[in-house]
Amino acid sequence: MNKEVLQQMVEKYGDRATDSLFERSLYARDLAPVPNLLANMLVKTLPDIVVRPENTEEVAQIMQTAFQNNIPVTPRAGGSTVYFDSVPAKSGILMDLNLIKGVTALDEQKMTVKVKAGTTWSELDDYLNNKGLAPKSFPSSAPAATIGGWFCMMGYGIGSMKYGSLLSQVRSIEVVYPDGKIQQVTRDTDPALDWFVSSEGTLGIITELEVEIRKLNKMKHYLLQLPDADEMLAAMQEIIKAPIVPYNMHFTDQECLKAMNALGFSPADMETGCLIGIDYEGDDAELQQAQKIIEGIAGADKKVNPIPEETAELEWEEKFKALRLKRGGPSVLGAEIWLPITNLPAYLNDISKMAKGYNLNLFSYGHVVTPEYATVMTTFYANETQTIKYIFNLSLVKKIHDVGYRYGGCPYGVGVWNSPMIGRIHQVPELKELRKRKQTLDSKGIMNPGKVYRAPLLINPFNYSMGMNVLAGVRKVIGKGW
Ligand SMILES: Cc1cc2nc3c(=O)[nH]c(=O)nc-3n(C[C@H](O)[C@H](O)[C@H](O)COP(=O)(O)OP(=O)(O)OC[C@H]3O[C@@H](n4cnc5c(N)ncnc54)[C@H](O)[C@@H]3O)c2cc1C
Numbered sequence: 001m002n003k004e005v006l007q008q009m010v011e012k013y014g015d016r017a018t019d020s021l022f023e024r025s026l027y028a029r030d031l032a033p034v035p036n037l038l039a040n041m042l043v044k045t046l047p048d049i050v051v052r053p054e055n056t057e058e059v060a061q062i063m064q065t066a067f068q069n070n071i072p073v074t075p076r077a078g079g080s081t082v083y084f085d086s087v088p089a090k091s092g093i094l095m096d097l098n099l100i101k102g103v104t105a106l107d108e109q110k111m112t113v114k115v116k117a118g119t120t121w122s123e124l125d126d127y128l129n130n131k132g133l134a135p136k137s138f139p140s141s142a143p144a145a146t147i148g149g150w151f152c153m154m155g156y157g158i159g160s161m162k163y164g165s166l167l168s169q170v171r172s173i174e175v176v177y178p179d180g181k182i183q184q185v186t187r188d189t190d191p192a193l194d195w196f197v198s199s200e201g202t203l204g205i206i207t208e209l210e211v212e213i214r215k216l217n218k219m220k221h222y223l224l225q226l227p228d229a230d231e232m233l234a235a236m237q238e239i240i241k242a243p244i245v246p247y248n249m250h251f252t253d254q255e256c257l258k259a260m261n262a263l264g265f266s267p268a269d270m271e272t273g274c275l276i277g278i279d280y281e282g283d284d285a286e287l288q289q290a291q292k293i294i295e296g297i298a299g300a301d302k303k304v305n306p307i308p309e310e311t312a313e314l315e316w317e318e319k320f321k322a323l324r325l326k327r328g329g330p331s332v333l334g335a336e337i338w339l340p341i342t343n344l345p346a347y348l349n350d351i352s353k354m355a356k357g358y359n360l361n362l363f364s365y366g367h368v369v370t371p372e373y374a375t376v377m378t379t380f381y382a383n384e385t386q387t388i389k390y391i392f393n394l395s396l397v398k399k400i401h402d403v404g405y406r407y408g409g410c411p412y413g414v415g416v417w418n419s420p421m422i423g424r425i426h427q428v429p430e431l432k433e434l435r436k437r438k439q440t441l442d443s444k445g446i447m448n449p450g451k452v453y454r455a456p457l458l459i460n461p462f463n464y465s466m467g468m469n470v471l472a473g474v475r476k477v478i479g480k481g482w
Contacts, residue, residue, distance in 0.1 A: 001048035001092055009049055009062070009093075011386060016052040016099070024050055027094045028406070033331050033384040034081040037390060042456045043416060045087050047074065047094035054099045056174060056182060056207040062181035063205065066093055072449050073178075075201040077118055077146035081153065083415025085200050089450025097148065103226070105125050111213050112171055117148025117206045134216040136163035140322050149205045152361045152412055154198050154338075156369040157250045158319060162281070163214070164370075167197040174208040179440045189246050196438055200414060201448040203441045217281040219247070221316045222294045223307035224276045229253065229345035231303050232274040236341060239278060240371050242293040244286055248279040249368040253348055255355070258324070265324050268307045275307075277315050286364055303321035325379060327361060331390075334379030334399050336412040337404035339366075341374045351378055354399060358472075359480040362400070375412050376404070382482075389482040395471035398464070419455035420464035 011269060028045040039045055049072075066073045069133045072092030079086050088094060100118040107113070108131075115124055121135060123143035128134050137159025139145045150157070151173070155166030163169060169191060172186045187193050220419065226232040228307070232251060239246060241382045252275040260266045268275070280290035298306040318324075326332050339347055347362060355362040366376035380399045381391045401411060401421060410425045411418040422431065435453050438445075450456065455464065475482065 001071055002069055005065060005071070006049050009051060009065065010073070010377055013051055013058075016054070017049060019049050020242050024048075025097075027076060027079075027096070028087060030079050030082055030084060030087050032084070032471050033391060035086075035384065035387045036416075037387055039084075042458055043084065043450060044091040045088040045089070046083070046091060046162055047088045047089050050094045052096045052099050056100075056176060057413075058101070058476055059095070059097075059176045059205050059207055060180040061178055062093065062095060062184055063178060066323070066446055067179045067444065070391040070444060070446060073205075073448050074448050075152075075205050077149035078120060078141070078144040079087050080141040080144045080149070080324075081413065081415060083155070083413050084451065085415035085448075086149075086412065087416075088286055089416055089448075089456070092446075095205065095442050097146070097207075098203070101146075104208065106131070106133075107216065108133075113208050114208060114210045115147050116208050120144060120146055121150065128213055132216050132388060134215050135159070136169050136212055136214050137166060140319055143320055147209050147211065151197060151206060151209060152199055152201050156375060157367065158279075159367040160367075161249055161371075162213075162245045162247045165197075166211075169212040171210040171212065173210070175204040175206055177204045178447050180442065190453055191378050191437065191441065195441075201454050201473075202438060202452050203447060213287075217283065218277060218287060219281045219316070220251075220287045220290055221309065221312035222278045222282075223312040223315055224278070224294070224298060224479055225273050225305040225307060226271060226276065227266070227273045227303050229274055229348045232276060233341065233345050235276060235297055235304060236344075236368060237295065238297050239276075240368070243281070244280065244290045244293060246278045246290070247281040248277075250277045251275065251344075251366055251368070251374075252277075253351075254365040255352075256365045259325055259328060259361065259363050263324065265318075265327075267319075268311050270307075289414045322365075322377075329381055329383070331382045331384040332379045332387075333382045333393055333397055334377055335400040335404065337409040338376055338378045338399065338412045339374055339376045339407060340372060341368055341411035343373075343407035344374060347376065347403060347409070350403045350406065351400070354396075354403060355380075358396060358476055360396075375408070386482075389479065391418075392471050392475040392479050395468040395475060398468040399472050400405070414452045416451045416456065419451055419453075422455070423461060424451070 072090040074088040075095050076086035077097045097118040100116045103115050105114040121138040139157035298304045360380050364378040366374045368374045
């Protein structure tokens with residue numbers, strides 16, 4: 001990056017801009033531990049400068065400077081993604097959006113809130129709860145994840161089952177384009193809202209969103225233990241087709257239950273079968289009806305074991321601790337898959353075969369986020385301090401994705417690391433359209449470049465597939481127990 005431009009930015013933004021190596025290094029990674037050996041071969045993750053704008057005007061000024069000087073810009077908010085989505089792939093400016101926060105307008109008639117993009121979901125929840133209101137949905141990373149960050153990803157999580165995707169709840173957004181122009185974007189503008197969902201910061205910077213909200217209702221929580229994945233699916237389908245839609249439904253497979261139990265985290269001290277957690281919210285009449293639905297399922301089928309409600313409430317309290325399993329690590333590796341729920345038993349069955357083949361434990365858990373789809377996380381323990389073994393283990397992430405793909409699934413999120421599998425997420429015409437949008441809004445290619453649309457050359461789909469299959473083959477023969 002041009003030294004003069006860098007110096008001007010440091011002078012202009014004072015202690016909100018830094019070129020200190022120590023501070024820049026903090027932005028060169030996300031939650032995924034990726035060995036330097038691998039990362040440095042593919043991408044330039046160390047930004048030249050980190051800037052923390054405080055408002056839309058400053059975001060626009062920074063974008064104008066970047067545009068005039070062809071400098072890559074990587075937006076970063078909570079940094080709670082794991083595919084290098086918010087890590088630079090081509091150095092340049094790292095725009096830290098965490099100072100752009102707060103609620104700017106609440107409309108209790110329309111039941112919407114205008115909120116700055118760097119506000120976390122927990123901050124918005126606290127603000128609304130004090131007024132007897134709540135967000136319709138939120139990610140299970142809510143304490144760190146921001147409103148803008150989740151919108152730029154897929155936007156499915158807790159509450160999506162009842163209230164739909166975040167896209168369906170957002171009325172408008174304020175966007176700063178790569179050339180610094182600012183636009184209010186709605187469903188009716190050109191470009192429209194849906195361009196920006198899942199765009200992973202590659203089309204512009206979102207500075208404010210108008211989001212639908214709901215009344216803060218009472219909740220009821222249930223946990224059901226099922227003997228196997230087939231019974232789990234049958235119970236899920238009963239719950240889905242019942243007249244009261246759950247707010248949230250999550251599940252845990254047997255291996256995950258065992259691992260949680262070994263760490264002392266099992267909500268019900270269970271080691272066998274699968275577990276479904278079902279959370280309802282609504283008025284008293286809805287909650288009573290929900291209770292009847294669950295009692296009906298548990299009472300009619302001897303194979304369904306209802307866990308005491310206090311335990312189910314405890315499980316709900318722990319909803320933000322999805323990474324608890326890491327305690328058994330030192331690291332966990334894994335894949336998150338968008339999977340048709342009807343294929344969940346077949347998927348888990350093949351995952352179990354894969355675990356035997358590679359002599360490792362694979363733990364699966366997930367959320368049912370629509371009547372048809374779940375996000376399924378399948379993970380295993382690894383040790384990032386043993387670089388070579390760790391790289392061999394990374395090949396198993398692709399193998400988990402292969403199982404998901406076999407059953408109609410695809411990666412949930414792209415960034416750098418899932419970009420070789422972009423063809424599994426989008427059909428060719430859809431991908432062409434996405435690339436056209438990118439070209440239209442970011443003709444200079446400065447917005448979060450080097451990810452999402454095309455994989456870096458070394459891990460293009462062919463190289464990635466061949467390389468990972470070879471590594472996995474070697475891992476299978478000589479790496480048992482790695
Ligand atoms: C424990 C845990 C639980 C999780 N649960 C869920 C879940 O339930 N559902 C789910 O979908 N994901 C989940 N995630 C993944 C991740 O937390 C979410 O996608 C989250 O919403 C990302 O928000 P963030 O603020 O951390 O964004 P970041 O990680 O900072 O950024 C995400 C992407 O958006 C871009 N970006 C961020 N803010 C802006 C902006 N204002 N304008 C333009 N681009 C921007 C970045 O460049 C990057 O590409 C989870 C992760 C963890 C670790």
